[in-house]
Amino acid sequence: MSNVFWESVKIALDALISNKLRSILTMLGIIIGVGAVIAMVSIGMGVREKVSSSIASLGSNLIIVTPGAASSSGVRQAAGSNTTLSLKDAQAIAKEVAGVGAVAPSVSKQYQLVAGNMNWNSGVQGTTPEYLDVRNLSMQAGSFITNEDVDSRKRVAVIGATVASNLFDNTNPIGQSVRINNAPFTVIGVLASKGQSAGGQDQDDTVIIPITTAQERMMGITYVQAISVQAANADVVDQVQDGITSLLRARHGIAGDKTDDFTVRNLASVMATAQETTGTITMLLGSIAAISLLVGGIGIMNIMLVSVTERTREIGIRKALGARFSNILMQFLIEAVVIGVIGGAIGIALGIGTSFAISSFAGWQTVITPTPIIVSFAFSVGIGLFFGLYPARKAALLNPIDALRYE
Template sequence: MLWSSFVLAGRAVRRNVLRSFLTVLGIVIGVAAVIIMVILGGGATLEVQRQIESLGSNLLIVRPGQRVGPGVLSDARSFNLDDAMTLRNEVPGLDAVAPAASLPMTAVVGNRKRATNVTGGDNAYFKVRNWKLVSGRSFTENELRAGKAVCVIGATVHRELFDQEDPIGARIRLRRASCDVIGVLEAKGQSSVGLDQDDLIVIPLKTLQRRFTGNQNVGLIYASVRAGDSIDLAKADIERIMKERRMISPGDQSDFMVMDMREISGLLTTTTKILTALLGAVASVSLLVGGIGIMNIMLVSVTERTREIGIRLAIGAQEDEVMMQFLVEAVVLSSLGGLIGIALAIGASIWLAAILHVPFVFKFGIVVFAFVFSAAVGIVFGYFPARRAARLDPIEALRHE
């Protein structure tokens, strides 16, 4: 009986191909939207995690001030080199400590110029940020101590100022000073907040302080925790030492922050997952709309085929058989829409992932769920029309014009 119902359902679908397609269009859109949202959301979550990891492994960032609003920090006294050296010497769990300061500047090479970010740091800066050189070298001890005019450039600066030329040995003018390019960093791409991490020039910290800022201030201190050591313990040690150096009494609010990249990664990942779930829920509404469309068309089909139903009942067909016929027809329509939606969703997800520069993360579970849900929609919304067909009076059905 079940196989016969499938055969009859297939014939009904072929008999009205255009109407069948328009009927399942809502299911197609709903299934495709849900799958696309979940796949792209998974890719976005993975990309956020990758970008956070690219900032540095087991990374703690110490910065002056406390957050008083979105993107707003309170005013506080800057750090200095002694603060960084103290952390390097007194916190046992740290693998590397990198003091850094930054200034926006315009870099000029010949007739090309680029507004970029110039960061003063040392070789530990490359270590804590997980940055490797693709060509050239890093700073020597003599260059760092003497504040020599040398620099290491990011991939974006390399591309914009030198195109395909080898920049090693070239000079870049920064304001009234110049620096010799000694190295090029590997490309990292955009950060989780949309900033280009490769748009930078790194010079020795003393060079930045002596030639550009005119002070000994350090804007940030990056601290990388050794693998296997406790990040929480290292963070507590940093907070204790910095409070002592800045003479902050126990119980008073600190005038600095110690940011754990794990917390930032967790927050961004959770936010991305919540947004993905909300978008998926919104997209699933179209599945319900598609289900209502199936119910309406099935009711029309029952009306059109009233005499056929009357003949089947009159020659001995059971109510269960008639009900099964229309229920299977509804399930076939919704399942067909689910399969088309899955095919469209996978193709669209691959295309959109390439455009949005996020990984394509195929999720077999959501594909199965979407297909099962589409079939369930057919059962739920096809039940009422099927029940109505099964309960028709044979005599009245045969009289129907």
């Protein structure tokens, strides 16, 4: 049995080698299909990884409180509702809600920055010292704002890496003066780089100043635009979220079924939704690419049928010399499977190469995992077997007398 099998393999390989161009063209559908599946899935996985890391980079166990009621379509700002949160709300959350690790209220606005003869537009965040831990930031140089800076409304600023490179180029920005909306501020620190967010925003294009300075000296407001809350650990996030909601409803005098004038969002649920969405996108990309694998299988069947017709006399001679139904069936099945195996192997190399090329030249993040490689290869071999079965059976069922008389 072993000798018969290897003889069939040899005959099948000889047949494929003697028709090189036809064999390559037959494999092309499988090669493109497998390569496309691996490349598309790696792009989808890369998007998922980037979204997850971007959300995680905002801070661990993070809950964000924003003014305005929530609706089924997202957050809507009711008339005047964007002024419903205050510094006292943030202080109350820190003192009265169990399981809270840190609280950082914030306000923000775009301003023009000027340093010497250089200028740059950037988002300016007014916040408290807790913002560093709550938002997972770290210092590259200098120091962060302090409670003393907040209490005395100091004109000090901590800048992101993008702002530092655009305003100060290669010089050390620490201790230098920068004008924000024509008001002078002293740079006391530079944040470590965080790169782009999932939405493509530059997280290093930021300036952080004390919240009291921003409210009273820059914007002339008394409310806050967001309160970032870090839960002590992942297990109490939901408990903290409920506690914040209850506290703010009581503080704002919201009773019964009246709509909240604030929105509390849990980043863990945002992460789960984002992963579900990107998972669906990955599945869709992989499914679209898999269609070309199916087309490749049909191509195998077509070529194998042509091959059976062309080799009718050869089949007749083999049968006349004693080849059985199983011998002929095995020979043509092996040809189809070999096409699937070789095409799948080349397709894997093409898919991995394409993923690296996309990552290098387009700058997209791609993630290559074993699962799509194994599945697409197994699928290519299975397709070779499935679509090769009908031509192989047709060849094996040929009447040797009719086959020998075939012209």
